[in-house]
Structure formats: structure tokens, C-alpha cells
Amino acid sequence: MPILADAFQDAGCDNEDILSHCRDVGTHARNCWVLDLLLDKG
Secondary structure (H helix, E strand, O other): OHHHHHHHHHOOOOOHHHHHHHHOOOOOOOOOHHHHHHOOOO
16 A cells, blocks of 8 residues: 555655545555555445
């Protein structure tokens, strides 16, 4: 997920909620709100 945060930032994303969530060391699995947003499941 930290690599995804870097990719988001390189693409112009400046949403701190998304970037900090992706850089969080916690586990990201099903129902991760950022992944759902990315996959248009929200």
C-alpha cells in the first residue's frame, strides 16, 4: 500500500486521508475504503 500511496501522489492526488491511510502500517484487506473507492465499490 505505501507504493500505491506514492503512485497516487505521483498522479497528482493530494488527499491526505487517502495518502496517510495507504501509508499506514496496518493490514489492508477486504472492505478497505480506499481499495473500495479505487475499485468503484463505494
